[in-house]
Structure formats: C-alpha cells, structure tokens
Amino acid sequence: MKILxxxxxxxxxxxxxxxxxxxxxxxxxxxxxxxxxCGHGYFHLLEVRPEKMRRIKDKGADKHATITRARxxxxxxxxxxxxxxxxxTKSLEAALDQYTxxxxxxxxxxxxxxxxxxxxxxxxxxxxxxxxxxxxxGDQPVFSEIACYHGLESAKLGWLEQVQLRGKTGPKPPAAxxxxxxxxxxxxxxxxxxxxxxxxxxxxxxxxEDALVIANYRVDFEAPDVPGLVSKELxxxxxxxxxxxxxxxxxxxxxxxxxxxxxxxxxxxVFPEARGRGIARALxxxxxxxxxxxxxxxxxxxxxxxxxxxxHRALCARALERGDLVAKVNLEAYTLERPATEVExxx
Numbered sequence: 461m462k463i464l465x466x467x468x469x470x471x472x473x474x475x476x477x478x479x480x481x482x483x484x485x486x487x488x489x490x491x492x493x494x495x496x497x498c499g500h501g502y503f504h505l506l507e508v509r510p511e512k513m514r515r516i517k518d519k520g521a522d523k524h525a526t527i528t529r530a531r532x533x534x535x536x537x538x539x540x541x542x543x544x545x546x547x548x549t550k551s552l553e554a555a556l557d558q559y560t561x562x563x564x565x566x567x568x569x570x571x572x573x574x575x576x577x578x579x580x581x582x583x584x585x586x587x588x589x590x591x592x593x594x595x596x597x598g599d600q601p602v603f604s605e606i607a608c609y610h611g612l613e614s615a616k617l618g619w620l621e622q623v624q625l626r627g628k629t630g631p632k633p634p635a636a637x638x639x640x641x642x643x644x645x646x647x648x649x650x651x652x653x654x655x656x657x658x659x660x661x662x663x664x665x666x667x668x669e670d671a672l673v674i675a676n677y678r679v680d681f682e683a684p685d686v687p688g689l690v691s692k693e694l695x696x697x698x699x700x701x702x703x704x705x706x707x708x709x710x711x712x713x714x715x716x717x718x719x720x721x722x723x724x725x726x727x728x729x730v731f732p733e734a735r736g737r738g739i740a741r742a743l744x745x746x747x748x749x750x751x752x753x754x755x756x757x758x759x760x761x762x763x764x765x766x767x768x769x770x771x772h773r774a775l776c777a778r779a780l781e782r783g784d785l786v787a788k789v790n791l792e793a794y795t796l797e798r799p800a801t802e803v804e805x806x807x
Contacts, residue, residue, distance in 0.1 A: 462509070462510070463508070463509055464507070464508040464509075464510070464583070465506070465507055465508070465619075466488035466489055466490070466505075466506055466508060466583055467488060467489060467490065467491045467493070467494035467504065467505055467506070467615070468486060468487065468488050468489075468494060468497075468503075468504045468506065469493075469494035469495060469496075469497035469498035469499070469501055469502070469503060469504075470497075470498055470501055470502050470504060471498055471501040471502070472501075472502060473502045473608055473610070473677055473678060474608075474677070474678055474681045475504055475605065485527060485584050485585060485586055485588065486584070486585040486588065486603075487582065487583070487584055487585075488508070488582065488583040488584075488585065489542055489545060489546065489580060489581070489582035489583065490542075490546055490580035490581075490582075491503065491612070491615055491616065491619065492545070492546040492578070492580070493542055493545035493546040493580065493582060494615070495612050496545045496546060497545065499612060500611065502608055502609065502610055502674070503608070503609045503610075503611070503612065503614070503615035503618075504605055504607075504608050505605070505606055505607040505608070505615070505618060505619065506603050506604065506605050506606065507603065507604050507605075507606050508537065508583065508585070508602060508603045509602050509603070510536040510537040510602050511536055511602065512533075512534060512535045512536050512537075513535060513536055513537040513538065513539055513583075514530060514533075514535055514538055514539070515538075515539045515540065516538055516539070516540045517540060517541075517569065518540040518541055518542055518543045518544070518582070523538075523584070526538065527584065527586060530586055531586055531587075535586060536585070536586060536587060536602045537583050537584060537585055537586060537602070538583070538586065539581055539582070539583055540581065540582055540584075541569045541572060541579055541580075541581060541582075542579065542580060542582040543572060543576075543579065545582070546578060546579065546580055547576055547578065547579060548578060551575075551576050551577075551578060552576075555575050555576065559575075585602070585603055587599070587601065587602070588601070589601045605706070606706060606707070607707040608674055608675075608678065608706075608707070609671065609674075610667075610670050610671075610674060611667075611670075613667070614667045614670070614671065614725075617667075617725065618707070618725070634748075634775075634779065634784065634785075635748050635771075635772055635775040635776070635779075636776045636778075636779035636780070636784060636785065636786045636787065636790060637785050637786070637787050638787065639787060639789045639790065639793075640769060640772045640790075640793070643772055644760075644768060644772075649759065649760055649765065650758070650759035650760070651759070651760050651761070651762055651765050652759055652760070652761060652762075653761070653762055654761050654762070654763075664725075664727070665727070665729070667725065668724050668725045668727040668729050669729055669731070671707070671708060671724035671725055672708055672710065672719065672721065672722045672724050672729060673719070675705040675706065675707060675708035675710060675722070675724065676705070676710055676712075676719045676722075678691075678705065678706070679691045679703060679705050679710065691703055691704060691705040691706070692704045694746060694750055694752065695746075696714045697742070698738075698742065699713065699714050700712070700713070700714060700720070700737075700739065700742055701713070701714040701717070702742075702743075702746045704750065704752040704753070707724065708723065708724040709722050709723040709724075709743065709746065709747055709752055709753045710722040711739055711743055711746075713734075719731070720734035720737075720739055721734060721739055721740070721743065722743065723743055723747055723753050723755065726753075726754060726755055727755075728740050728743050728744065728755070728764060728767070730743075735763075738767075738770075740763065740764065740767035740771075741770045741771045741774065742771075744767060744768055744771030744772075745771050745774055745778075748771070748775055749775070749778075772790075773794045776790045776791075776794055777796060780796055
C-alpha cells in the first residue's frame, strides 16, 4: 500500500469532521498549496494510505458531481495536478508571455508540469470519519494526522523532522550504557548563555513553545472521530503529570493541570514561571525511559546542559538500582557503587 504525506492549511489547530458546518471531504496538497490556503494559520501534516484512488483533471470548477461518482465507485481519494494553488506569480507571468489563458487551460497535465515545474498533486479524501471514529461505509479512515504546526516556517522544519529524517537512525542503547558525551551526541558540546541567543535561535525557541501550546490544546480536545488526535498519560511523579501527545511530550502540574513545559521539535522547554522545580531534568528522564520522543540538540543553554547532566546521573542510578547494566565510565564519573555480587561490564 502506497503511503503519501500531504498538508492541509486551516485556521483551526484541530480538524473536525461530520458536523453540518464542516466539509464532507478533505483537501490536501503540498506545503505551498496549504500556505496559499491559510499561510498564517495551522499546517496539518497527514499520512495517507489509500487503497482505491483515481486521477482526474483540475478544471477549477465545482467537483461535487465528480466526488459523488467517485464515492459510488468506492474510491478513497481523488488525485489531480493542482493548476492554481502553489503556482508562483513569476511562472504565470512567464507562461502568459507565450500562451493565452485558454491555451494554458487546454494543456494536458504533462505539458502543464513542463511549463509550471512547481505544480504538485492535490488530493481529495472522500470518506470522513464520524463520531464513532469510522467512516459512513463502516471502514477505518485511510488517513491519520501526525503533526500540526503554526506558520509556514515551523511546518517546513516539521516536515524535515517527521518525514525526511524519520527512521534514519537505529535504536539507541540505554543512557546508563553510554557515557554522557555519547548520550548527548557531542564530545565537545557548545554551551551558549541565554542572553547571547541570536534572533534565529530566539525564533526557534518561540516556535518550540508554540508547538507545546498547540499540542496541549489538542490533548484537551475530545474527538474520537479525529484520526491521529491521540494522547497517552505516561505517569505522575513528584507532582508532575507526563503526557505523550502527537509530536510532543507534555508536562503538567498534577494538581492544577497547568501546562509547565515539555519537549517539542527536539527541544526541552520549561516555561519561566515553572522553573526551579527540576522539570527539565524530569523531562529528560521521561523521554529516555519511555522513548516517546527524540532529543537532538545542536547546542545547549547553560541550564539545559546542567539538567541533561543531572538526568544522566539519575538514569544511571536508577539502572543500578534495577540491576541493569551501567557503563564503568558512568560508575566512576558519578561515584556510583555496584553491588559486589554483580559482574561489572568492561566498557
């Protein structure tokens, strides 16, 4: 079964279906097409596994009759070369120097792609889930939302993380079996004081905070008919509630349910008003022990480096208590003692 990744632009952080004011189909396409639909809104990244689909020509008109016939034929999805969204003004002006509008409209899809190389496919998903999570024909939806981003720049970076880099690295050994440098992936880590962050770094941090707020909102949105809108409570420890959400690890105050921080886009974030409670350290421990999200820092803040170091020591101590392997270098670095009955690994 072919897997497709496509985008939907929306003013809402949650896509819902089935209500009278909601569309009974879902239009997907390239990230540029989504930006043209809602450039300053939310970008929803979906994974689609269609079993039956058909290619049609984009005539720019109402596709209601085509959609009705496709549903009767039992199709999951329609595909077409989008002749409007994602086409740049520069390309259009260049084409109009050689062709009339009528000539462009008469192009075959193949010729249209030659004249407009940026043209991409668009998709119309035909079967939307109902309140029970199933489609009208009783089947499961053929799509699932895997991420949501606010703004085009965040969406582009999210595409790199979610699709292009997915599966490029194998499973990582437990933290206790790795030296601290190997665990963080840096022999000589770059540590930057927060007051020296440049504009690009500040923008990145703000995007990570934004991603946490969006994920937190979606956790509280109860909608069994939204494929991919699934979260899981991991555990509660020291007054902190850890929740695995799509594309994020969230931490809330266990009593008030206030969002305190989390991990999104590979970055640990603790909101200023919640600092001083050891939350960053706890997030590192949770991410390592549950393996619910990846961390891939290119550099560290002073506080971030210290919390990562503290978390590594705690993970080694926990492993030692469980009787798991702990590298000799970690036993020495953190002055941890292994019970005399255990065999010490030589690495």
